Amino acid sequence: MIIAILAGVAGLYFWSIPTLSDFDEIMTIERAGVESLWIEAYLSDVNITAGGDVFSVRLYGRSFSDEQYRARLAIARDTASPSRLIIREHRDAYDSRRSGDERLTLDITIPEGFNTSVTVDNTSGNISADGVSVHTWIYTSLSGDIEVKNSHFAQSRVPGFATYGQGSANSGTGNATVDNVMNDGVTIVSSSGKISATACKTGNLRAESITGAIDILGADTGGLSVSTTSGAVNIDMAALTAEARLDSMSGRISLSLPSGRAFRFEASSASGAVQTDYPHTEDGLPVVVATITGDISIRSK
Secondary structure: OOHHHHHHHHHHHHHHOOOOOEEEEEEEEEEOOOOEEEEOOOOOOEEEEEEOEEEEEEEEEEEEEEOOOOOOOOOEEEOOOOOOEEEEEEOOOOOOOHHHOEEEEEEEOOOOOOEEEEEHHHHHOEEEOOOOOOOEEEEEOOOOOOEEEEEOOOOOOOOOOOOOEEEEEEEOOOOOEEEHHHHHHHHEEEOOOEEEEOOOEEEEEEEEEOOOOOEEEEEEEEEEEEEEEOOOOEEEEEOOOEEEEEEEEOOOEEEEEOOOOOOOEEEEEEEOOOOEEEOOOOOEEEEEEEEOOEEEHHHHH
């Protein structure tokens, strides 16, 4: 009797699990009056590009058939700040029993010339921004990868903003990649994913990780700040014009700097080896490299 009841309950549970189906929603929004864009997603991979003269939004993929659980587009102006446009992956209720089977993509094209502010807050999906050249960009995902490329914001003030342009890519456990980006300040953060920055031109570049590796290649920056607990650090700079600081607890640090400029090094490792081909000098830009147990290599090129 008990077994029959349990079997019936189990059957009812699985019978009630919502089914999945394909869907595709497309919306366009006029640009007039929009000064900032806020994007919220839960499972969707978010892809942002630039082109045209309106905001084009498409949410598609595979989601629950039940209207209560199905993902859908929700677009509105912020009631507290009407100049902010909010785009959401929305659902009335959430069912975790088959959420891992959903496959969602949120494609957003911003108008050509829209250059103020874009923020993405994603829970588990990836974020990709290609050619999105705005004053301020903040891309955050708890577990997805983040890729930002071909973003060129001229270092000049935009009306209504008190500071120069800033960009930030923050991933909890995913990889964070920034490629061919120009902005006054760029911050890249990942707890355990790999951080990569290639061919970036910034006023200041900051990269932070706990266990993930950090690779910065061909960067032209003012200040440079890199910190990690145990990930390996590989830095190959095209140009450095302000102070640099690289810190690691146990990861290896490899730093290559352009020849022809004087640098004043402070390199220290409690138990690792320190190697450099730079002559000792009391003049030049300060470069601090410190680790506890990792090796340090500093080379000119």
